[in-house]
Amino acid sequence: MSYAIIGFGKIGQALAHAFARKTIDVFVASHRPPEALAPQAHAIGPKVVPTTLRDALDADTIILAVPFGEHREIAKALPSWEGKTIIDAMNTLVSPGELDGLPSSAFVAKAFPGARLVKGFNHLGAARLATDPVVEGGHRVVFLSSDDEDAVAHVAALARQLGFAPVGLGKLDEGGRLVQARDGVWGPLIFQDLFRKEP
Numbered sequence: 051m052s053y054a055i056i057g058f059g060k061i062g063q064a065l066a067h068a069f070a071r072k073t074i075d076v077f078v079a080s081h082r083p084p085e086a087l088a089p090q091a092h093a094i095g096p097k098v099v100p101t102t103l104r105d106a107l108d109a110d111t112i113i114l115a116v117p118f119g120e121h122r123e124i125a126k127a128l129p130s131w132e133g134k135t136i137i138d139a140m141n142t143l144v145s146p147g148e149l150d151g152l153p154s155s156a157f158v159a160k161a162f163p164g165a166r167l168v169k170g171f172n173h174l175g176a177a178r179l180a181t182d183p184v185v186e187g188g189h190r191v192v193f194l195s196s197d198d199e200d201a202v203a204h205v206a207a208l209a210r211q212l213g214f215a216p217v218g219l220g221k222l223d224e225g226g227r228l229v230q231a232r233d234g235v236w237g238p239l240i241f242q243d244l245f246r247k248e249p
Contacts, residue, residue, distance in 0.1 A: 051110050051111065052075070052077070052108070052109040052110050052111070053069065053074065053075070053076045053077070053109055053110070053111050053112075053113070053208075054076065054077040054078070054079065054101075054106040054107070054108075054109035054111070054112050054113070055069075055076060055077070055078045055079075055106075055112075055113045055115055056079055056080070056103065056106060056107075056112060056113065056114055056115065056116055056124055057080055057114065057115035057116035057117075057120075058078050058079070058080045058082075058087050058090065058091075058100075058115075059080075059115065059116075059117075060176035061115040061139055061171075061172075061176050061179065062078060062080070062113075062115035062116075063090060063094065063176070063180070064176040064177070064179035064180035065113060065115060065139065065171060065179065066078055066091065066094050066095075066098045067094055067095075067180045068179070068180070068183070068212045068213070068214075069095075069097060069098065069212065070094045070095030070096075070097050070098050071095075071182065071212075071213070072211060072212055072213065073095075073097050074097060074211065074212070075097050075099065076097065076098055076099070077099050077100075077101045077105070077106045077109055078091055078098055078099065078100050078101070078106070079100070079101050079102060079103045079105070079106035080103070080116070081103070081120075083102070084100035084101050084102060085100070087100035088100050103124070103127065104127060107124075107127055107128055109134075110133075110134065110135065111134070111135045111136075111137065111204070111205075111208065112134060112135070112136050112137070113136075113137040113139055113171065114136060114137065114138050114139060114140055114158070115139045115140070116140065117140070118140045118141065118142035118144070118154070119142075121138075121140065121158050121161055121162075122161055125161035125162050130163060130164045131162040131163060131164045131165035132163075132164035132165075133164070134162070134164070134165045134166070135165070135166045135167075135168065135201050135204055135205065136158075136159075136162055136165045136166070136167045136168070137167075137168050137169075137170050137171060137205055138154075138155045138158050138159075138167055138168065138169045138170070138172065139170065139171040139172045140154070140158070140172060141154075141172050141230065141240075142154050142230070153169075153222045153223055153226040153227050153230055154169075154226075154230045155167060155169040155195070155222045155226050155230070156197075156222045156223065156226065159197075159222070166196070166198045166200070166201035166204075167196060167197075167198070167201070167222075168194055168195070168196040168198070168201050168202055168204075168205045169193075169194065169195045169196065169222060169225075169226045169229060169230070170192055170193065170194040170195075170205055170209070170216075171192055171209075172229060172230075172240075173192070173193055173229045173237075173239055173240045173241065173242065174190075174192075174241070174243065175241065178190075178243055182213065183212070183213040183214045183215075184213050185245060187247060188215075188245035188246060188247050189213060189214055189215035189245060189246055189247075190213075190214055190215065190243065190244070190245055191214070191215045191216075191217050191242075191244040191245060191246055192209050192214045192215070192216055192217070193216075193217050193218075193219050193225065193228070193229050193239055194206060194209070194216050194217070194218050194219065195218070195219040195220055195221060195222055195224070195225035195226040195228075195229070196221070196222060197221050197222055197223075202218055206218070215245070215246035217246070219239075
């Protein structure tokens, strides 16, 4: 299984730290060339590999950590996203009218035909997300929602591998709304830093 993070700002780098901590290979890419990302990537760890955007899109699982709206340009890079799992780690404060009345991730999913899209890793700030998610026997919670149960299971397995405790919130139209921003207001689960103890 191969992984890529698209977007190497604060959230992208925070997620790269999570992969590096568990020595899991991850490609990172942005609109900047790989050599521009190399100093930050190498500082995080040897498993964080800067590459071109096009090459990063060959990964099986792709995390979108770009400013909302930039996903449209990324979506144009492939004619079909069949077989890909997309993790939407973006947040937006645009109005529902600008999203055709859809939850933000359902709106994003329309741009990636054939992909299995999961909302996740977006409710925590970058500083929190970058730190070790295992604290005193508890695992930091990440919320996941999707219209594809198999995709949620796949991303939940990745979250556990990274040391997080995944909590499923149901479909995008249900749980997805709890972890998105709308009408200029953050969803009720945004910024909630919760932990789950091991059973």
